[in-house]
Amino acid sequence: MSEQNAPGSHTGPAGESAASRFRPSAVAAVRLAGIGEAIGVQVPGASAAVSVTGISLNSRTVERGDLYVALPGGSRHGADFAGQAVERGAVAVLTDDAGARLLALSADTAVPVLVVDSPRNVVGPLSAMIYRSQPPAGHPPRLFGVTGTNGKTTTTYFLNSLLRALGQRAGLIGTIEILAGGEPIPSLLTTPESTDVHGLLALMRERGLDAASMEVSSHAISFQRVDGVVFDVAGFTNLTQDHLDLHGTMDDYFATKAELFTSRRARAAVVMVDDEWGRRLAAAAGIPVTTVASAPGNGPADWTVTSTAPRGLGTEFTLSGPDEARLKIHTGLPGAFNVANAALASVMVLASGVETAALQTALDSHDPFTVAVPGRMQLVAEEPAAVVDFAHNTDALARALEAVRSPLPGSRVIVVFGATGQRDQGKRPAMGAIAAQLADVLIVTDDDPHDEDAQAIRADVLAGARAAQEQGALTCVIEEIHPRAAAINRAAELARRQDTILVAGRGHEVWQEVKGVNLPLDDRVELRNALTARGFTVLQDERIES
Numbered sequence: 029m030s031e032q033n034a035p036g037s038h039t040g041p042a043g044e045s046a047a048s049r050f051r052p053s054a055v056a057a058v059r060l061a062g063i064g065e066a067i068g069v070q071v072p073g074a075s076a077a078v079s080v081t082g083i084s085l086n087s088r089t090v091e092r093g094d095l096y097v098a099l100p101g102g103s104r105h106g107a108d109f110a111g112q113a114v115e116r117g118a119v120a121v122l123t124d125d126a127g128a129r130l131l132a133l134s135a136d137t138a139v140p141v142l143v144v145d146s147p148r149n150v151v152g153p154l155s156a157m158i159y160r161s162q163p164p165a166g167h168p169p170r171l172f173g174v175t176g177t178n179g180k181t182t183t184t185y186f187l188n189s190l191l192r193a194l195g196q197r198a199g200l201i202g203t204i205e206i207l208a209g210g211e212p213i214p215s216l217l218t219t220p221e222s223t224d225v226h227g228l229l230a231l232m233r234e235r236g237l238d239a240a241s242m243e244v245s246s247h248a249i250s251f252q253r254v255d256g257v258v259f260d261v262a263g264f265t266n267l268t269q270d271h272l273d274l275h276g277t278m279d280d281y282f283a284t285k286a287e288l289f290t291s292r293r294a295r296a297a298v299v300m301v302d303d304e305w306g307r308r309l310a311a312a313a314g315i316p317v318t319t320v321a322s323a324p325g326n327g328p329a330d331w332t333v334t335s336t337a338p339r340g341l342g343t344e345f346t347l348s349g350p351d352e353a354r355l356k357i358h359t360g361l362p363g364a365f366n367v368a369n370a371a372l373a374s375v376m377v378l379a380s381g382v383e384t385a386a387l388q389t390a391l392d393s394h395d396p397f398t399v400a401v402p403g404r405m406q407l408v409a410e411e412p413a414a415v416v417d418f419a420h421n422t423d424a425l426a427r428a429l430e431a432v433r434s435p436l437p438g439s440r441v442i443v444v445f446g447a448t449g450q451r452d453q454g455k456r457p458a459m460g461a462i463a464a465q466l467a468d469v470l471i472v473t474d475d476d477p478h479d480e481d482a483q484a485i486r487a488d489v490l491a492g493a494r495a496a497q498e499q500g501a502l503t504c505v506i507e508e509i510h511p512r513a514a515a516i517n518r519a520a521e522l523a524r525r526q527d528t529i530l531v532a533g534r535g536h537e538v539w540q541e542v543k544g545v546n547l548p549l550d551d552r553v554e555l556r557n558a559l560t561a562r563g564f565t566v567l568q569d570e571r572i573e574s
């Protein structure tokens with residue numbers, strides 16, 4: 029999984045720049061003096077009257093009238109791109125001391141330069157000020173933020189579908205796409221930069237949207253991408269090992285997520301307490317908390333899933349709450365984890381002020397959790413059952429494997445996956461081990477190797493799988509096959525009608541990044557073609573064709 033979509037997938041319709049799709053069409057100018065005042069910087073002379081109508085922290089997306097924020101980066105300093113930003117129409121630059129020194133050296137910045145210790149600390153609030161993006165409490169669009177290791181995308185889609193079932197015009201910001209009341213915009217990041225977040229929220233207000241659900245990644249909190257946003261309701265799904273390349277320890281990862289549940293960032297919290305981290309969060313949150321458990325044994329909680337029954341591929345369940353309240357809910361996506369996601373979305377909507385009876389009516393009349401989420405437990409064929417999913421960490425892979433196991437006697441689970449390069453290496457053997465435990469055939473292949481040696485990544489996964497096989501005397505057959513398309517073909521070759529194929533890790537993604545080159549690769553297309561070539565019937569799905 030790439031963590032970032034391929035550059036170039038972000039092109040807009042002719043005549044519309046990518047940047048303009050991330051901000052409102054009408055922005056009343058703010059004087060540079062006002063901006064200086066907000067961040068404690070004196071703006072001298074004529075510069076004070078400069079009109080600012082937008083803000084960008086990437087020179088390539090600067091629009092005329094923007095304040096360009098030149099940030100220190102991992103590889104470059106944004107000040108190196110100030111010349112380009114000014115050429116594109118930036119009317120002022122905001123940077124730090126190091127940036128100011130670089131600008132003094134280059135001497136090509138013919139616009140006012142404001143200097144603060146940490147521009148990242150002010151870019152969110154400044155974006156909110158310039159775009160007037162933050163609605164007053166109780167005014168639309170109501171903002172729903174979802175964080176956690178797994179389930180953010182699915183829960184934000186569930187929220188979107190449920191809000192629409194309630195008759196609301198709802199926007200969405202997340203890993204797959206951005207819905208802001210116009211044509212869908214393909215996403216570059218799970219949570220965009222704060223300049224884009226505020227531009228999008230203002231755009232949604234301008235277009236009269238009632239609500240928006242948004243994924244909040246831990247990178248977003250660390251890189252301050254949601255600074256200046258106050259969510260009406262913040263939701264927590266779960267916490268399991270991932271992103272330790274950024275956070276170092278689970279405690280640090282948790283502390284980052286927990287920041288979202290403070291009064292600076294949200295007015296109310298809904299927390300799944302299925303894991304210990306959720307229970308810790310509920311106890312520590314500085315805002316009113318409603319708790320949810322996806323099984324009675326995981327409680328106590330304000331809302332608990334008290335009974336479940338299979339219905340089609342999905343599940344029908346009862347969510348029991350305070351004062352004998354009961355909700356009857358159906359989710360069309362397989363897996364116990366989708367019961368958790370649907371329960372969380374439902375209680376988040378209740379926490380925003382919707383009555384239980386109105387929610388039940390919307391659930392009954394629109395069946396909102398049958399919405400398809402691209403690349404999340406997406407069914408490509410029924411015999412064999414062939415599923416493409418985005419599981420790319422140990423917990424998600426375990427749950428996806430549990431969800432696809434068929435009760436049919438003699439049926440086998442064939443799983444194809446690989447691990448991402450240059451990301452949390454610790455999860456690789458653990459993913460190999462869990463796959464060897466829960467699958468009958470494991471085909472280890474490549475995900476996005478990025479700049480790492482793909483063979484070495486596969487070796488890490490295989491080491492975990494083989495160690496688990498030895499220790500547990502497991503019967504799982506393990507193969508190593510690359511490239512990924514060949515591994516998917518091998519799964520189709522091995523499959524019998526009663527088997528299940530799970531191709532995990534890349535979900536909706538259509539590019540594979542190998543040593544800086546983006547190669548076209550869509551697991552859904554590969555799986556479909558491989559099954560068709562072996563005479564199996566595949567499901568018609570326009571999302572796969574597009």
Ligand SMILES: CC(=O)N[C@H]1[C@@H](OP(=O)(O)OP(=O)(O)OC[C@H]2O[C@@H](n3ccc(=O)[nH]c3=O)[C@H](O)[C@@H]2O)O[C@H](CO)[C@@H](O)[C@@H]1O[C@H](C)C(=O)N[C@@H](C)C(=O)N[C@H](CCC(=O)O)C(=O)O
Binds near residue numbers: 218221245
């Ligand atoms: C590791 C990481 O998150 N890096 C972020 C960081 O990049 P950086 O410090 O390396 O920036 P840099 O490339 O050195 O550039 C320095 C500055 O110059 C600017 N610049 C750079 C080039 C140019 O031509 N013009 C220009 O203005 C950049 O915008 C930046 O402000 O700061 C940049 C700008 O603030 C971010 O865009 C960038 O996110 C990159 C794109 C990224 O891929 N992040 C991923 C890991 C991420 O955030 N993923 C999470 C989801 C994770 C998950 O749950 O799976 C997400 O929310 O998407």
Ligand SMILES: Nc1ncnc2c1ncn2[C@@H]1O[C@H](COP(=O)(O)OP(=O)(O)OP(=O)(O)O)[C@@H](O)[C@H]1O
Binds near residue numbers: 183218266428
């Ligand atoms: N509540 C959940 N608990 C555990 N696993 C889940 C849950 N929901 C989804 N998953 C698994 O995790 C994968 C990713 O789901 P989803 O895209 O909804 O999460 P995410 O948090 O947005 O992930 P990412 O941050 O990587 O984009 C799914 O494909 C599924 O295998």
